[in-house]
Amino acid sequence: MAKHTDIATVLVEQKTGEQIEVKGWVRAFRANRFIALNDGSGANNLQVVVDYENFDDAIIKDISFHACIAVKGQLIESQGKGQAVELVAESIEILGANELDKYPLQPKRQTMEYLREQAHFRMRTNTFSSVFRLRHALAFAVHSFFNENGFYYMHTPIITGSDAEGAGEMFQVTTLDVNKPARTEDNKIDYSQDFFAKATNLTVSGQLQAEIGAMAMGKVYTFGPTFRAENSNTSRHLAEFWMIEPEVAFADLKDNMDLAEAFVKYLINYVLDKYMDDLKILDAKIQDDEKNMKAELRRPMGLIETLRFVVEDDFARITYSEAINLLRSSKPYKKGKFEYDVEWGVDLQAEHERWLVEKKFKKPVIVTDYPKDIKAFYMRMNEDGKTVAAMDILFPGIGEVVGGSQREERLDVLKARMTEMDVEHDELDWYLDLRRFGGNKHSGFGLGFERIVLFITGMTNIRDVIAFPRTPGNAEF
RNA sequence: GCCUCAGUAGCUCAGCUGGUUAGAGCGGCGGACUGUUAAUCCGUAGGUCGUAGGUUCGAGCCCUACCUGAGGCGCCA
Secondary structure, eight states, rough: OOOOHHHHHHHHHTTTEEEEEEEEEEEEEEEETEEEEESSSSOEEEEEEEEGGGGGGGHHHOTTTOOOOEEEEEEEEEESSSSSSEEEEEEEEEEEEOTTTSSOOOOOOHHHHHHOOOOOOOOHHHHHHHHHHHHHHHHHHHHHHHHHHEEOOOOOOOOOOOSSOOOOOOOEEESSSSSSOBBTTTBOOOGGSSTSSSSSSSSSSSSSHHHHHHHHHSEEEEEEEEEEEOOOTTTHHHEEEEEEEEETTTOOHHHHHHHHHHHHHHHHHHHHHHHHHHHHHHHHHHHHHHHHGGGGGGOOOOHHHHHHHHSSSOOEEEHHHHHHHHHHTSHHHHHTOOSSSOOOTOOOHHHHHHIIIIIEEEESSEEEEEEEGOOOOOBBTTTTSSSSEEEEEEEEEEEEEEEEBBBBBHHHHHHHHHHHHOOOOTTTTHHHHHHHHHHOOOEEEEEEHHHHHHHTTSSGGGGGSSOOOBBBBBBOO
């Protein structure tokens, strides 16, 4: 028996005249004659033509929406419009029939919220199969970009005993009996009896460990799961997400920005180059979604147009202080339209970031040199003693996609900052060692993978770009 | 964690100022159909109006609490 062929391959090679076998799920069965078959290998369906007189009624009856079938036959030039080739069915095997009266999906538009509840089936829809193919492509492109640029992929720990970074609330990892944990004599929980003989958590960032790598391997990156136990209820936050964190020795803040910008553009170019079919499906979906929306709520550009625009143009680069000045002389500020005040020393609010990105520059904006008091202890202090060498990249629609900095390499300055910000020195002694012994200038950033997938797919809720989203109160599947 | 909005058939929604028997489209089911592209046509079944209380002669509609979802904010990536 011939091995079956991926539909994507059949459609690319178009070897008409050949006998082939394909396997997949029925997307539609029209006029008792035409099956739109999809096996997930690509965005496009293969049209299978059935002469029903040649088949049992029972088989014809089982060819229904999302039933799984195998088809053997000859590939021919399509006799109809809409596709180049089609498969003339000579034999059809029902691999898995479908009970339509109980099946939660329907061949019609269904809301993202409803499909989210059907996470075990939603990948069978056009939208989600495209999203997850793009997610795969982008993950692959992450590795390919760094590999091409001389970076080493580093696996930082998922369970960590280090809780000093302060990036967010953490999930505790323990094998102690939560109902009656071991206690010390003064009735505190006795972590010396826990699995790792200390309190441990799921990682909130691999950055500090990546710095260890950079101080030996030069250019490293991590790409792995990250966990935040924040009670964040937004369309841009997950409790479990994937983060990419490059760390580069001998690099200053400008090198860091150049890297981040080149990286993001590489990812976008990668899918523009290789996954246009999926982008077209999502582009069309967005246009369809926006058809009934008021003009001012629609996106100014289509998805593919937006992606091209981002890669063709330089990102805007401004300092935090310049951003404050721009905001204070902006129309919405003068008219009192902002809900929050704009004041040097206070972090930019979402509405301020949105004005900068969507109104002022109309493209991604890199904001640098934030006040030291609103940023982390490890960011390098600038000459002015007030700001640090930090940078955030803000994207239209989703806000902060990248957060990074040049790291403080001066031992005395770093220690002073840790004291100032109440960071335990003892726990991070190894981190200080990196400065004590052969330290160097270095920089890095963190990029939320789902946020960039969100931007590139044009989806609007981060829960729809990860197969099984974890959010407060929800860990289904 | 805070604010706002929503929950009516399997799905997407309509349901007037509180008033008789709860409406549509799609989907399902039964049938027709051999060039369709979200196929089309005919027929048909399907509802504890999120849950629990309350107000009222009378509640899908008003009030209270809770649950679930969405949007926004904060925290961040």
